[in-house]
Amino acid sequence: MLLQRFLIRLLTMLITLFGVAVVVFVVIRVAPGDPIAMMLPPGATNDDIARLRALYGLDKTIVQQFFIWLSGVARGDFGTSISLRQDVLGLVFNRLPATLELAIVALVMAVAIGGTTAILGARERGTAVEAGIDIASGAALSIPDFLWGLVLILLFGVLVPIFDISGRVSPQLDLPFVTQFYFFESLLRLRFDLTWDLLKHMLMPAVALALPLAAIISQLLKQSLKEVLDLDYVVLARVKGFSETQVILREALKNAALPTLTLIGVQFTFLIGGTVIVERLFSYEGLGNMAIDAVINRDLPLIQGIVLVFALLFVLINLVVDMMYALLNPRLRHG
Amino acid sequence: MDEARISRRGLSPRLWLAGGWLLLALLAAIFAPLVAPQDPLAQDLMLERLPPFWLDGAEPGYWLGTDSLGRDLLSRLIFGGRIAFIVAFAAAIAACLVGSVLGLIAGYFGGWADRIISRIVDIWMAFPPVLFAILLVAVLGTGLSSVILAIAIIDWTRFCRVIRAEAMGQSRMDYVENARIAGYGRIGIMLREVLPNVVPSIVALLSLEMGIAVIVEAILSFVNLSIATDDPTWGGIIAEGRLSIHQAWWVLVFPLITLILTVLSFSQFGEALKTRFDPVLR
Numbered sequence: 001m002l003l004q005r006f007l008i009r010l011l012t013m014l015i016t017l018f019g020v021a022v023v024v025f026v027v028i029r030v031a032p033g034d035p036i037a038m039m040l041p042p043g044a045t046n047d048d049i050a051r052l053r054a055l056y057g058l059d060k061t062i063v064q065q066f067f068i069w070l071s072g073v074a075r076g077d078f079g080t081s082i083s084l085r086q087d088v089l090g091l092v093f094n095r096l097p098a099t100l101e102l103a104i105v106a107l108v109m110a111v112a113i114g115g116t117t118a119i120l121g122a123r124e125r126g127t128a129v130e131a132g133i134d135i136a137s138g139a140a141l142s143i144p145d146f147l148w149g150l151v152l153i154l155l156f157g158v159l160v161p162i163f164d165i166s167g168r169v170s171p172q173l174d175l176p177f178v179t180q181f182y183f184f185e186s187l188l189r190l191r192f193d194l195t196w197d198l199l200k201h202m203l204m205p206a207v208a209l210a211l212p213l214a215a216i217i218s219q220l221l222k223q224s225l226k227e228v229l230d231l232d233y234v235v236l237a238r239v240k241g242f243s244e245t246q247v248i249l250r251e252a253l254k255n256a257a258l259p260t261l262t263l264i265g266v267q268f269t270f271l272i273g274g275t276v277i278v279e280r281l282f283s284y285e286g287l288g289n290m291a292i293d294a295v296i297n298r299d300l301p302l303i304q305g306i307v308l309v310f311a312l313l314f315v316l317i318n319l320v321v322d323m324m325y326a327l328l329n330p331r332l333r334h335g
Numbered sequence: 336m337d338e339a340r341i342s343r344r345g346l347s348p349r350l351w352l353a354g355g356w357l358l359l360a361l362l363a364a365i366f367a368p369l370v371a372p373q374d375p376l377a378q379d380l381m382l383e384r385l386p387p388f389w390l391d392g393a394e395p396g397y398w399l400g401t402d403s404l405g406r407d408l409l410s411r412l413i414f415g416g417r418i419a420f421i422v423a424f425a426a427a428i429a430a431c432l433v434g435s436v437l438g439l440i441a442g443y444f445g446g447w448a449d450r451i452i453s454r455i456v457d458i459w460m461a462f463p464p465v466l467f468a469i470l471l472v473a474v475l476g477t478g479l480s481s482v483i484l485a486i487a488i489i490d491w492t493r494f495c496r497v498i499r500a501e502a503m504g505q506s507r508m509d510y511v512e513n514a515r516i517a518g519y520g521r522i523g524i525m526l527r528e529v530l531p532n533v534v535p536s537i538v539a540l541l542s543l544e545m546g547i548a549v550i551v552e553a554i555l556s557f558v559n560l561s562i563a564t565d566d567p568t569w570g571g572i573i574a575e576g577r578l579s580i581h582q583a584w585w586v587l588v589f590p591l592i593t594l595i596l597t598v599l600s601f602s603q604f605g606e607a608l609k610t611r612f613d614p615v616l617r
Contacts, residue, residue: 020458306466315461
């Protein structure tokens with residue numbers, strides 16, 4: 001039952017990825033503006049242009065180009081970036097950890113903020129505290145990450161300049177790392193001086209990404225908790241003398257968490273999508289920032305590679321969430 | 336539902352504020368040449384980086400100060416509202432039309448139509464939307480119609496997913512079955528019976544989508560991929576403000592406040608409209 005579900009999901013995932021590949025391939029090839037002409041210095045001859053077009057395979061038909069590219073992708077070869085003249089996969093893997101770190105830190109913050117306010121709101125239901133939480137989460141939800149980023153830049157970059165508003169790490173620092181997961185590796189190596197510097201750069205973009213998601217988690221979890229808190233077994237726990245906080249944490253939370261968990265999965269992909277502009281805003285050297293440069297430079301192979309990696313990330317997250325839901329939901333587990 | 340209780344007693348103060356702001360901004364944008372105190376494009380290096388009116392060194396007539404080229408910020412915000420509202424209305428309506436029609440078809444007819452449309456929605460959802468928008472405008476070429484088209488191409492799925500689910504729910508209701516027995520055709524039932532029942536959701540989504548379109552336009556002009564001309568845009572002003580943030584904070588603060596108020600107003604409006612239209616909640 002679970003295996004069957006998994007295989008069906010895997011198949012639809014592959015169809016989705018193929019669809020993404022087709023769409024992005026077609027879209028960027030109808031683009032006006034010749035990437036080859038942009039590479040060459042002014043005064044290049046038509047022969048030069050033709051030679052370079054052939055080198056990047058741009059002289060073939062779209063269908064031919066697509067299958068050449070696809071067979072390359074199947075072998076792990078995403079082609080060569082036109083503007084940076086390096087292997088696309090290498091470039092993407094070099095930047096992906098920065099984006100993943102940012103997204104994971106933002107997710108942890110969103111769960112922490114959203115979970116705490118939900119539990120607080122459920123405990124203080126019907127009071128001014130709950131009303132305050134409702135207003136705050138309403139505002140946090142309506143204002144998108146791009147605007148939160150700008151607000152944070154003004155507040156903590158200019159008004160009270162305690163955080164850095166651009167880059168990933170101070171350029172003068174020497175990073176003795178083997179992976180590109182600087183933040184996580186600095187934690188593992190106990191180099192907290194570097195952790196602090198990385199965090200000072202990462203905190204504001206992460207908060208900007210986290211706030212809308214925190215608001216959604218807070219609203220849904222609070223709603224689920226309030227529903228569960230009226231059920232018999234919770235009332236029984238209360239009669240047994242547990243405090244309201246204990247009742248929520250020990251009895252209500254595990255039964256109320258499932259809908260929120262599913263939601264976090266979908267919303268996490270939105271959060272990752274948000275890194276594109278938030279990274280740009282904070283000049284954070286991640287995948288999204290590189291993607292915008294790739295579009296501006298009309299770097300077709302690089303755009304294709306980045307979009308496909310984002311799509312792969314999205315469908316994988318959805319797959320994991322779907323499987324987790326199937327494992328955790330007793331009705332599906334025994335069905 | 337708090338919103339429902341409020342709407343039964345009439346318009347809530349929040350809704351008045353939201354509607355008031357949108358009306359003010361819209362009227363200012365429409366009558367921009369009459370309202371704006373200065374020419375939004377006029378540069379004057381003698382007047383560069385003037386602070387807003389309550390600070391020392393402000394010049395009368397330049398209420399919110401000037402940017403690093405000496406252009407009047409208030410006038411630029413008023414004229415920028417034109418682009419913002421055109422994009423908001425046009426892109427949201429286009430996305431709404433495409434998404435609602437496909438959602439209705441998928442939800443009401445089911446079967447193959449649903450399978451194909453749902454698969455396309457899945458593919459669309461696997462794109463990072465901001466990157467998709469930037470890519471589309473780069474492909475379509477900068478310009479107002481490209482921005483509108485790009486937003487519609489990306490955001491129709493928001494309507495499609497919700498309307499599909501609602502239409503699916505409605506089509507299982509007894510009244511649809513009754514209409515079928517009464518001899519109405521399937522398309523007739525879809526338009527006459529199902530469509531009116533999903534209108535509250537469509538209207539609420541439309542208002543939310545206008546807020547989203549304003550933001551996407553601001554993001555596109557922030558990365559300099561929106562309209563091709565010199566006309567001021569809110570995102571463009573923000574991009575300038577981000578660069579001169581340590582010399583002239585007001586160039587970032589005022590467009591940011593404008594955007595936040597506009598987005599909050601659209602979302603408040605959407606929520607309120609939904610509860611007002613919804614017969615169950617009313």
